[in-house]
Amino acid sequence: MSAVRPLPYSRHAIDEDDIAAVAEVLRGDWLTTGPKVHDFEAALAQRCGADFAISCTNGTAALHLACLALGIGPDHTVIVPTMTFAATANAARLAGAEVFFADCDPESGLMQLPQFEAALAQLKRDGCRAAAVFPVDLAGQCADLETIAACARHEGLAIVEDSCHALGTRYQRHDGSWTAVGGCGDSDITVFSFHPVKNIAAGEGGAALTRQPDLARRLAMFRNHGVNREPADFTDKEAGFESAPGNPQVNPWYYEMTALGLNYRLSDINCALALNQLGKLEHFAAHRRRLAERYDARLAGLAPLLRPIQRSAHCRPAWHLYSVLIDFDASPLSRGQLVRALEARGIRTQVHYIPVHRHPYYRDRYGAISLPGAEAYYRRTLSLPLFVGMDEDDVDYVVETLGELLGIGAEATRKRVS
Numbered sequence: 448m449s450a451v452r453p454l455p456y457s458r459h460a461i462d463e464d465d466i467a468a469v470a471e472v473l474r475g476d477w478l479t480t481g482p483k484v485h486d487f488e489a490a491l492a493q494r495c496g497a498d499f500a501i502s503c504t505n506g507t508a509a510l511h512l513a514c515l516a517l518g519i520g521p522d523h524t525v526i527v528p529t530m531t532f533a534a535t536a537n538a539a540r541l542a543g544a545e546v547f548f549a550d551c552d553p554e555s556g557l558m559q560l561p562q563f564e565a566a567l568a569q570l571k572r573d574g575c576r577a578a579a580v581f582p583v584d585l586a587g588q589c590a591d592l593e594t595i596a597a598c599a600r601h602e603g604l605a606i607v608e609d610s611c612h613a614l615g616t617r618y619q620r621h622d623g624s625w626t627a628v629g630g631c632g633d634s635d636i637t638v639f640s641f642h643p644v645k646n647i648a649a650g651e652g653g654a655a656l657t658r659q660p661d662l663a664r665r666l667a668m669f670r671n672h673g674v675n676r677e678p679a680d681f682t683d684k685e686a687g688f689e690s691a692p693g694n695p696q697v698n699p700w701y702y703e704m705t706a707l708g709l710n711y712r713l714s715d716i717n718c719a720l721a722l723n724q725l726g727k728l729e730h731f732a733a734h735r736r737r738l739a740e741r742y743d744a745r746l747a748g749l750a751p752l753l754r755p756i757q758r759s760a761h762c763r764p765a766w767h768l769y770s771v772l773i774d775f776d777a778s779p780l781s782r783g784q785l786v787r788a789l790e791a792r793g794i795r796t797q798v799h800y801i802p803v804h805r806h807p808y809y810r811d812r813y814g815a816i817s818l819p820g821a822e823a824y825y826r827r828t829l830s831l832p833l834f835v836g837m838d839e840d841d842v843d844y845v846v847e848t849l850g851e852l853l854g855i856g857a858e859a860t861r862k863r864v865s
């Protein structure tokens with residue numbers, strides 16, 4: 448049984464070696480952008496199979512940088528699935544773009560091809576063209592990204608994959624090969640979050656990955672105040688170079704601010720932690736998968752009142768969340784009553800997510816929108832505790848408590864365990 452009580456829905460896993468990695472940076476010469484930033488970015492890009500990884504202060508910043516790098520701005524509309532954290536949509540709004548919310552599959556919460564195509568068709572009817580789509584790898588599993596990417600590319604949309612939940616997830620492409628989320632074979636840019644509840648922790652942290660050199664350059668440029676230090680790109684050669692006939696020397700202090708950027712740099716302190724955690728990602732993901740399998744087996748006894756969310760075919764998720772769907776119309780407790788009763792027994796749960804279009808900011812901007820798939824998912828969803836410090840006894844405790852509160856006997860939850 449884990450020593451952590453109450454059980455949170457998620458939490459970081461920090462060991463002595465993580466503490467040592469951070470302490471080493473604190474004793475060194477670089478606290479801000481130093482060698483650990485470079486090392487982490489190189490390791491992350493390699494781990495995912497992308498050519499470039501640009502670290503930044505958090506996942507929201509990564510999404511915002513993606514918009515800026517792609518030139519998404521006030522003249523544009525982007526498609527965002529409504530079943531996500533608000534940051535996915537907010538990043539586009541921060542860049543000045545309008546958001547068109549797509550519905551999701553009511554059983555998985557994912558925007559699959561039909562929901563994406565419905566959004567495209569509605570936009571066309573409205574006389575509008577989308578500039579980009581933001582598929583979200585909800586809970587750690589992905590939709591059929593290859594099909595969505597093919598459709599997006601056919602329609603001329605940029606693709607920003609929000610993989611904040613899915614570092615470590617792999618999926619099978621149509622040719623049978625397996626690829627890591629973040630490899631950017633089906634996106635222009637893929638973003639991650641390293642918030643402590645996510646699959647690895649950096650304190651706060653995020654990254655944007657790409658295969659495209661020009662996007663990588665722009666992501667890095669917007670992350671650092673819009674500054675360019677590449678002499679070949681200086682616009683003012685006279686100021687940038689000392690004119691020695693035939694052998695112009697770069698002025699060592701010189702740089703140019705070429706666009707309105709931000710300070711979204713991640714520090715060496717954060718990157719030391721993230722790099723050390725990345726080394727444990729395989730182990731973390733395997734442990735989360737084992738816990739999810741235990742949940743699946745034990746929860747089978749609570750069906751059909753409670754069921755895990757639908758699994759994506761051809762996806763091997765590194766689960767960030769263990770979300771279930773509960774038929775509250777048939778349950779003895781409302782969701783609020785269940786959440787409070789679980790909390791009283793040391794089990795913290797969460798709802799992922801309130802559909803973003805329902806938040807007052809978006810309701811005021813776009814009016815009342817009907818997205819029935821997302822509404823059906825939202826009405827039933829609850830995320831149960833899932834973190835690396837948990838063991839199978841914790842899972843059993845959660846399942847048995849759920850069974851008791853939902854009025855289904857202990858026998859049922861034991862039924863399917865061999």
Ligand SMILES: Cc1ncc(COP(=O)(O)O)c(C=O)c1O
Pocket residue numbers: 505506507508531532534535583609611612639640641642652653
């Ligand atoms: C789907 C999704 N996108 C983006 C973000 C933003 O990440 P961060 O908290 O690192 O800014 C989150 C964080 O919860 C998220 O869940």
